[in-house]
Amino acid sequence: xxxxxxxxxxxxxxxxAWYRSDPRFAKDPYAFYARLREEAPVYRAxxxxxxxxxxxxxxxxxxxxxxxxxxxSYDYGSLETAxxxxxxxxxxQRLFQIESLALNKMEGEQHxxxxxxxxxxxxxxxxxxxxxxxxxxxxxxxxxxAASGRMEAVHDFAFQLPLIMICSMLEVPIADRHKIRExxxxxxxxxxxxxxxxxxxIERAYRNRxxxxxxxxxxxxxxxxxxxxxxxxxxxxxxxxAGDRLTTEELVCNTVTFVFAGHETTxxxxxxxxxxxxxxxxxxxxxxxxxxxxRNVADESLRYLSPVQTEPRWASRDVxxxxxxxxxxxxxxxxxGSSNRDPLRFPEPDRYDLTRxxxxxxxxxxxxxxxxxxxxxxxxxxxxxxxxxxxxxxxRMADPEPRWKASYNVRSVDALPLVLGPDRG
Amino acid sequence: VSVHILAxxxxxxxxANQQCTALAPDLFELAPAGHSRTKRKDETDFTDEDLPxxxxxxxxxxxxxxxxxxxxxxxxx
Numbered sequence: 205x206x207x208x209x210x211x212x213x214x215x216x217x218x219x220x221a222w223y224r225s226d227p228r229f230a231k232d233p234y235a236f237y238a239r240l241r242e243e244a245p246v247y248r249a250x251x252x253x254x255x256x257x258x259x260x261x262x263x264x265x266x267x268x269x270x271x272x273x274x275x276x277s278y279d280y281g282s283l284e285t286a287x288x289x290x291x292x293x294x295x296x297q298r299l300f301q302i303e304s305l306a307l308n309k310m311e312g313e314q315h316x317x318x319x320x321x322x323x324x325x326x327x328x329x330x331x332x333x334x335x336x337x338x339x340x341x342x343x344x345x346x347x348x349x350a351a352s353g354r355m356e357a358v359h360d361f362a363f364q365l366p367l368i369m370i371c372s373m374l375e376v377p378i379a380d381r382h383k384i385r386e387x388x389x390x391x392x393x394x395x396x397x398x399x400x401x402x403x404x405x406i407e408r409a410y411r412n413r414x415x416x417x418x419x420x421x422x423x424x425x426x427x428x429x430x431x432x433x434x435x436x437x438x439x440x441x442x443x444x445x446a447g448d449r450l451t452t453e454e455l456v457c458n459t460v461t462f463v464f465a466g467h468e469t470t471x472x473x474x475x476x477x478x479x480x481x482x483x484x485x486x487x488x489x490x491x492x493x494x495x496x497x498x499r500n501v502a503d504e505s506l507r508y509l510s511p512v513q514t515e516p517r518w519a520s521r522d523v524x525x526x527x528x529x530x531x532x533x534x535x536x537x538x539x540x541g542s543s544n545r546d547p548l549r550f551p552e553p554d555r556y557d558l559t560r561x562x563x564x565x566x567x568x569x570x571x572x573x574x575x576x577x578x579x580x581x582x583x584x585x586x587x588x589x590x591x592x593x594x595x596x597x598x599x600r601m602a603d604p605e606p607r608w609k610a611s612y613n614v615r616s617v618d619a620l621p622l623v624l625g626p627d628r629g
Numbered sequence: 630v631s632v633h634i635l636a637x638x639x640x641x642x643x644x645a646n647q648q649c650t651a652l653a654p655d656l657f658e659l660a661p662a663g664h665s666r667t668k669r670k671d672e673t674d675f676t677d678e679d680l681p682x683x684x685x686x687x688x689x690x691x692x693x694x695x696x697x698x699x700x701x702x703x704x705x706x
Contacts, residue, residue, distance in 0.1 A: 266645045266663055316651050320689070323648055328693035564641060570663075574646040574691055 223282045225397035227610040237542035246528040256542040258549035260526035265570035270517035279516035292403045295410040305457035321444045325437040331579040342591040350627045357620040362474035370466030373437040387416040396614040470581045472616040474588045477505035482601045484556040497558040502585040507565035513541035598625030634675040635698040640664040642694035649686035
């Protein structure tokens with residue numbers, strides 16, 4: 205949407221349209237973000253407080269009194285739960301119940317305990333040890349389709365690499381990854397802001413989350429009975445459960461979250477990195493000429509096209525952020541996608557630049573809920589691009605423009621057809 | 630031989646996840662600027678007794694922002 209067209213509409217109208225995932229913003233939400241940062245960096249809409257500048261988003265993320273949920277429900281953006289049919293409200297409640305023991309919904313002592321238990325399985329040092337195995341997986345995936353000269357990058361590559369890796373870490377059968385992917389897609393519609401036939405979207409999200417939950421509970425029970433690997437993430441979780449430091453319900457709920465979050469956002473992270481490089485061809489050429497730039501690919505791509513654009517919080521007490529009072533009970537939303545394009549934080553923020561010196565972005569959030577899988581995601585994105593750059597330096601997008609999904613919350617494409625060119629691998 | 634310990638938090642990497650302040654509240658704190666820092670005035674102001682907690686904090690940091698170094702030096706005495 206052009207800046208001129210934006211300026212003719214009131215900010216309130218624009219915000220409402222963006223918040224309900226109006227397709228007008230699919231191609232470029234950044235002009236709207238810029239207007240928001242400029243005109244109302246702390247924007248209010250009823251009981252909702254929206255932060256769009258980097259400093260304020262960072263402060264809100266670190267603030268201990270801003271919680272992930274109010275303990276009763278999750279904030280799905282523009283979704284007005286009170287006006288939903290009873291059946292949909294019940295499904296939302298059921299969905300919340302099977303998610304509420306996941307790390308990314310917890311707060312306080314429970315969060316500190318569970319995060320402390322699982323953190324060591326996801327530290328940069330632990331993840332770096334997986335680099336060799338990851339390169340093998342990436343190359344095997346490419347081997348399968350290289351001869352065709354074409355790739356649908358989301359399906360053939362971007363979802364498979366992170367899902368295979370997280371399944372390996374959790375000792376989940378890799379052969380089931382397509383089934384898991386389908387459940388994941390069934391869940392993600394609600395988060396990404398699909399609002400057409402919302403009753404069905406909610407029912408689908410619950411049904412698929414429950415299916416993934418039941419499946420992983422079975423996998424865990426079987427793993428517990430037969431034993432397994434010594435140093436896997438699953439072995440760490442099971443030993444915590446055996447030592448009464450993690451309940452069985454916490455174990456299952458968090459395994460569901462690791463599997464879902466462990467591939468869904470990274471799938472988009474890999475696809476978005478490909479798009480960033482293919483639509484900024486000079487940076488692709490620079491990367492081919494200087495492989496040292498590879499160390500910046502993941503972070504600059506995550507900054508430039510952040511897969512998760514926003515995240516909610518709930519004020520558990522009165523607090524001041526960005527010079528504004530947030531009252532207890534108000535909802536808060538941090539716009540990562542906007543903060544990562546904030547010119548007060550990043551010089552020339554709309555430029556994709558692999559030589560950028562300081563890329564401390566908020567694509568993984570910040571504070572106590574900083575993404576547990578950040579190191580894993582970084583390595584997966586880097587490995588994916590490294591593999592494609594080495595083997596297909598002449599690759600390009602089959603369509604000149606990516607078809608962005610209309611979503612206030614998730615920056616993603618459903619498909620990304622590539623013409624690979626000759627395999628130089 | 631005495632062991633000298635150096636510990637510091639890199640503010641360019643720290644995302645204030647606060648694993649370090651939870652694991653070792655006597656050694657780390659959240660600075661007003663929004664990143665963790667050691668509580669000591671000097672980055673070498675640590676003893677052998679601090680080492681296990683410093684290393685645990687380093688190993689659990691999700692962004693690899695904590696640097697811990699041990700240096701063995703001949704004891705003057």
